[in-house]
Amino acid sequence: MKAAVLTEFKHIEWKDVPEPEFGDTEVLIKVSYASICGSDQHVYNGEFGPRVTLPVIQGHEFVGTVADMGREVRGYKEGDRVAVDPIVWCGECPACQIQHYPACTSLRLIGIDMDGGFAEYAAADASMLYPVAPVVSDRDAALTEPYSIGFHASKRAEIKKGDTLAFYGGGKIGQHIMQAARTITDNTLFLVDIVDKRLELAKSAYPDIITINALRENPVDVISVHGESVSAHENHGGSIIDQRFHVVFIFSMNHLHSGNPYCTVVYGTVFREYNHFVLHAVRDR
Numbered sequence: 001m002k003a004a005v006l007t008e009f010k011h012i013e014w015k016d017v018p019e020p021e022f023g024d025t026e027v028l029i030k031v032s033y034a035s036i037c038g039s040d041q042h043v044y045n046g047e048f049g050p051r052v053t054l055p056v057i058q059g060h061e062f063v064g065t066v067a068d069m070g071r072e073v074r075g076y077k078e079g080d081r082v083a084v085d086p087i088v089w090c091g092e093c094p095a096c097q098i099q100h101y102p103a104c105t106s107l108r109l110i111g112i113d114m115d116g117g118f119a120e121y122a123a124a125d126a127s128m129l130y131p132v133a134p135v136v137s138d139r140d141a142a143l144t145e146p147y148s149i150g151f152h153a154s155k156r157a158e159i160k161k162g163d164t165l166a167f168y169g170g171g172k173i174g175q176h177i178m179q180a181a182r183t184i185t186d187n188t189l190f191l192v193d194i195v196d197k198r199l200e201l202a203k204s205a206y207p208d209i210i211t212i213n214a215l216r217e218n219p220v221d222v223i224s225v226h227g228e229s230v231s232a233h234e235n236h237g238g239s240i241i242d243q244r245f246h247v248v249f250i251f252s253m254n255h256l257h258s259g260n261p262y263c264t265v266v267y268g269t270v271f272r273e274y275n276h277f278v279l280h281a282v283r284d285r
C-alpha cells in the first residue's frame with residue numbers, strides 16, 4: 001500500500017510499505033479521510049522528543065471502511081464506515097481504573113506511538129471503532145476525535161441552553177469546543193485570541209459570535225459591555241458575574257511549563273481574576 005511515512009523529522013515520503021498486520025480483535029480499515037492535528041505538526045517537527053520512533057506513519061484523526069478483520073471481531077462487516085478513537089490504554093493502571101483513559105500511565109496513540117491513518121490502510125482494535133452515521137460525510141467524520149473533545153468539554157463545563165460563554169483560545173481545539181457549544185446554546189459567544197486569522201475563521205462560520213483580539217482590546221472590558229447588554233436583553237438584571245456565565249480556557253501551556261507542547265482545557269464560572277490571569281498568559285505567549 002501507499003503511505004505518508006515520516007522517515008526523518010520534517011520529511012515525509014509517500015512510498016510503498018506493507019499493509020498493516022492485524023490481530024484477532026483488530027480491524028483493517030481502508031482510510032478515506034485523515035485530518036492533520038496540532039500534535040501531528042509537533043511530531044513532524046521533532047517536538048515530541050524520544051517518544052517518537054522513526055519511521056512512523058502519522059495520523060490519529062481518520063475515518064474509513066472496514067476492509068478485513070480478525071477472527072474474534074463481532075458486529076462489523078466489510079464496507080462498514082468507522083471512525084477511530086486513537087487512544088490505546090492499558091485498563092489496569094489507577095487512571096484506567098477510574099475510566100480516565102487519556103491519563104493512562106502506559107498510554108499510546110495511534111499515529112504517534114504506532115502507525116496511523118496517513119496511509120491507504122490502518123489497523124485498530126474493534127473496541128476503538130465508532131460506526132459513522134450515513135448523514136455524516138467522510139470528510140466531516142475524520143474530525144470525530146477533535147469534536148469529541150469539544151462535546152466532552154461542553155459536557156464537563158455543564159453548558160446549557162441559554163448560556164453565555166467566553167472561550168480563550170481559538171486554535172484547532174478551541175474552534176471545535178466553540179462549535180460544539182454552539183449546538184447547545186444560541187446565546188452570546190465570545191472568542192478571545194491574539195491571532196486574527198483564527199478569529200476571522202470563527203467569524204466566517206459563525207457571524208454572530210463576538211471576537212476579541214486580546215492584543216488590542218481587554219477581553220474583560222468587551223465582555224462586560226456586551227454582558228450588560230445581554231443581561232438587560234435577557235432581563236436578568238445585575239452584573240455579568242451574577243449570570244449563568246461560563247468561560248472556557250484553551251491555551252498553550254508552552255510558556256507555563258516550558259517544553260510541554262500540550263494545551264489545556266479549563267472550564268468554570270467566570271470571574272475577573274481568571275480573566276486577568278488568562279489575559280496575561282495569552283499576552284506572554
Ligand SMILES: [Zn+2]
Pocket residue numbers: 037038039060061145146
Ligand atoms: Zn488530534
Ligand SMILES: [Zn+2]
Pocket residue numbers: 089090091092093094095096103104105106107
Ligand atoms: Zn492505564
